[in-house]
Amino acid sequence: MAVPSQLVRDKFPNIDEEIFQYVEGVLTSTEDFETSEDVYEAIGGLLADAVGIEKDGEIRTLCEEVMRQLSAMNGSLEEHRILDAPVQLAEMAASMELEEQVVRSVWTRERDDVLKVDQRKLNKAEAKLKEKKEKRINTDKKDVQSPIILEMATASQVVSKKDRALDAKGTCNTKDIRIESFDVAYGDRVLIQNATISLAYGRRYALVGRNGLGKTTLLRMIAGRVLRVPSHISILYVEQEVTGDDTIALDSVLECDTVRASLIAQEKQIQARIAQGDTGGPDENLVEQLSNVYSELQAIEADKAPAKASVILSGLGFDPEMQRRPTREFSGGWRMRIALAHALFSQPDLLLLDEPTNMLDMKAIIWLENYLMGWASTLLVVSHDRHFLDIVPTDVLHLHSQDIDMYRGNYENFFQTRRERQKNQQREYEAQAQFRAHVQEFIDKFRYNAKRASLVQSKIKMLEKLPELKPIEKEIGVTLKFPEVEKLNSPILQLDEVSFYYTKGKTIFSGVDLSAAMDSRICIVGENGTGKTTLLKILLGELEPTNGQRVANRSLRIGYFTQHHVDQLDMRVCPVELLQSKFPGKPVEEYRRQLGAFGVSGDLALQQLASLSGGQKSRVAFALMCAANPNFFILDEPTNHLDIETIESLGEAISKFKGGIVLVSHDERLIRMVCTELWVCGGGQVKCMEGGFDEYRTLVEKEIQTTL
Missing domain, CATH: 3.40.50.300 (P-loop containing nucleotide triphosphate hydrolases)
Structure with missing residues (x-):
């Protein structure tokens, strides 16, 4: 009759030897199993880890075959005998020759060592399984990438009925922008709370603040009009690089002027229809349409557009040969420059720039500084280039403590003014705290004095009416620490x-x-x-x-x-x-x-x-x-x-x-x-x-x- 463990070997011939030896040791003891479920509990999980959980059905069938084999073996080994007299268990225990010197009861006798599971083999088998499992997990990770879980940025704003009505009618022509009482959050984290910003047309604003406070998120909220901006105001946000295709760089910039591109397309279409007309002469209606298109092109100075686009590209580092190359031939950094050229050429009412100097060399940075100094419409820029911020902005918006403060002047003026404000605020806070302590001392001293009860009450009311001043919230500084190194001999x-x-x-x-x-x-x-x-x-x-x-x-x-x-x-x-x-x-x-x-x-x-x-x-x-x-x-x-x-x-x-x-x-x-x-x-x-x-x-x- 076949050994039960041989069934396992026959079913899974490629099973690891250490795991097979462990299974073989478990199945040696035939009396421990009463049903196939007992066999599955003993070896099923081990086999599933070894050959794969997808073969669980085959493993269960195998366990049933093993149980039948074990049952057959138990039947052939049992001898049915009728006892002539009762068996005295105490006498049997006393007469047994055991290796152990002390045996408290026959029920505590352990199995023979032959029937025990070898702990060393078990540890080895488990280690082998763990190694295989890790390899399988790593392989799965390569095939199936873990998802990038991004929380969504949200914004809310209180908008008056008057503003809604004006926007709906389209009668509001002002290009000034005021975004009142708005909140911005990123997931559960509140970035900005109950803030208000005003952007006057023609001024250049720098949005500054520490990393991670929500500057880029705010720009995206404005660009996506999640925060209310009058519908007649055009907005352009330079964030993504231009998609590479066969369009040459110069044409890519020209095409972003949708009005000019539409008029030129109309001109070509009308010219084609005129060329296909009868010999009797062109349709007078088409001629009139063509004349109107030419007038509109002249009004927007369409003939000067190529020269203007070329100047912008040249300032951003594109020589004449590069301006004629398809956009797909440029790297990501150069495509970002083309995106910046789009923005400068189209001149929206509100231009939003996020770190525009990151991809630029010194020559392009200086050119951009000079170009933006003459920017006619409204500019809102996020930058951490200190020199750029000293040259370009006319105003600074400082994002901190979930609020936005406004300062006139460039970054240097902002830095000096803010420092003075903080000193004054701290002095006022300390003076008020000292005054509160003095008044509170008087109240505590005469609280139970009947003659001064009215005076104490007036002091208490006075304290309640005092405005609540807050101490300066110092921003946590970031200190970078490079490693300590030992000196090396030259040459390095x-x-x-x-x-x-x-x-x-x-x-x-x-x-x-x-x-x-x-x-x-x-x-x-x-x-x-x-x-x-x-x-x-x-x-x-x-x-x-x-x-x-x-x-x-x-x-x-x-x-x-x-x-x-x-x-x-x-x-x-x-x-x-x-x-x-x-x-x-x-x-x-x-x-x-x-x-x-x-x-x-x-x-x-x-x-x-x-x-x-x-x-x-x-x-x-x-x-x-x-x-x-x-x-x-x-x-x-x-x-x-x-x-x-x-x-x-x-x-x-x-x-x-x-x-x-x-x-x-x-x-x-x-x-x-x-x-x-x-x-x-x-x-x-x-x-x-x-x-x-x-x-x-x-x-x-x-x-x-x-x-x-």
Whole structure:
């Protein structure tokens, strides 16, 4: 008769040997099972994990066959005998020869060791199953990505009947915008509560505030007209890059003027109908229509549109050849520039810009500053470029503590005025608190004095009528902490007579001599496309020079930061889980400490990355980079999306860091804070500019004046 375990082997011949040995040990004891369900409970779950839960039906059928086999074996082994006399169990126990020295009862006798499950085999089998299960889960994760769960932003607003009536009639012609008593929330979190903003036509407003407070969300609420904006006011929000297709860049900009595009289409249609007319001459009605179209085209100065669009594209870095290229040939950064050109060309009544300088080089930033200075309609911009905010805005809207305060002037005026307001507010609060304490002392002293009862009552009423002043709410500062490093001997990182080209005959740069030490603070600037990123990749060792050589210290550990790395973070997990996946085996407290060093603490460390603001994601990327404990940093546009306070903290962290820094940035304030060497990419060369950033900015401004 076959052994029951052999049925398992026959059914699942590829089962792991450790698991089979365990099953075999379980099925050795035939008297433990009364039904097939007992067999399934003993080995069914183990087999399901080993061969897959989808085979549960086959496993149950197998357990029934095993039970029949066990029942047959039990029947053949049993001997039915009639006892001649009662059996004395105590005497049997006394006469038994057992290995154990003390046996309290025959009922406590254990099974033979042969019938026991080998614990070592069981542990081994369970470990094998766990490993297979993890592999299967990881495979499933690759096939089925976890969803990105984003909470929805919502807004509510109190709108008067008068405003609703005016909007419905279409009789309101003012282009000033006033959004009263509105709230904005993101999921369960209230971002703005009972705020009011007024935007006067022709003024330029900067919306500033810390990362994660809701600046971008507010722009989206206005752009989507979730918050009430008069229907006759046109709005354009530059956020998404242009979709790439076969439309050339210049035509893409021209097409965004829908009125002009519609009139030109009408002109072509009428011309075609006239060309198809009878020999008797064209229809007088068509001629009149064509004349009206020409008049309208002349009124909007349609003939000047191509030149205007070309000037805008040129200012944003597009040379004549690039303006004739299809939009699909441009990278994401250049498509964002085309989207910005759309906005500048179409001139809406309200233009909303979110971090417009992020994708621009210094030349394009200076051009954009000058262009926006002459902007005729209303502008609302979110930016963290301190110099840009000192040049462009006429007013500042400060988002803080779920409210929005308005200040006249640029960012520098806002900064000084706010500081004075805070000092005055704190002084008033302290003076009122002192006065309240003095009055309360009088009340407490004479509360039960009958002669002064009326005076006490008047003092109490006076306190109740006093306005309730609040102390200054200090915003929590973000302190960035780069790792401590040991000093390395020179040379640290060096390029000797380096040249590079992707296509022979088109050299990116040549003759580059660059040396970096542990105290280096090198800043690389230049127009987009001049080879800055290529130079960084050669410094990293990701690209081999065409000529020359790269020399690096064997103990050099480079931390590389770029906005590209931020975009590639797994948005489905939280920051703690991200660090766990990259650096496993550490306690959770260690990951939270690492994130806290970059201002990602509390609930932020447990939120899904997709729900964080751009600046918060950048800080997570910094924490991830520094977790590898680098002793040299290469930073490519690290200030993108960071708020002004965090940029200041980044500058301080760079200054305190004991290792070397190579920085690519167009943030003027950061460059002035940390840069000791300025290298300029351009004209196929990389040269050190002795005059520093002042000389470079003067040079760029002269180039812009020459091209205008």
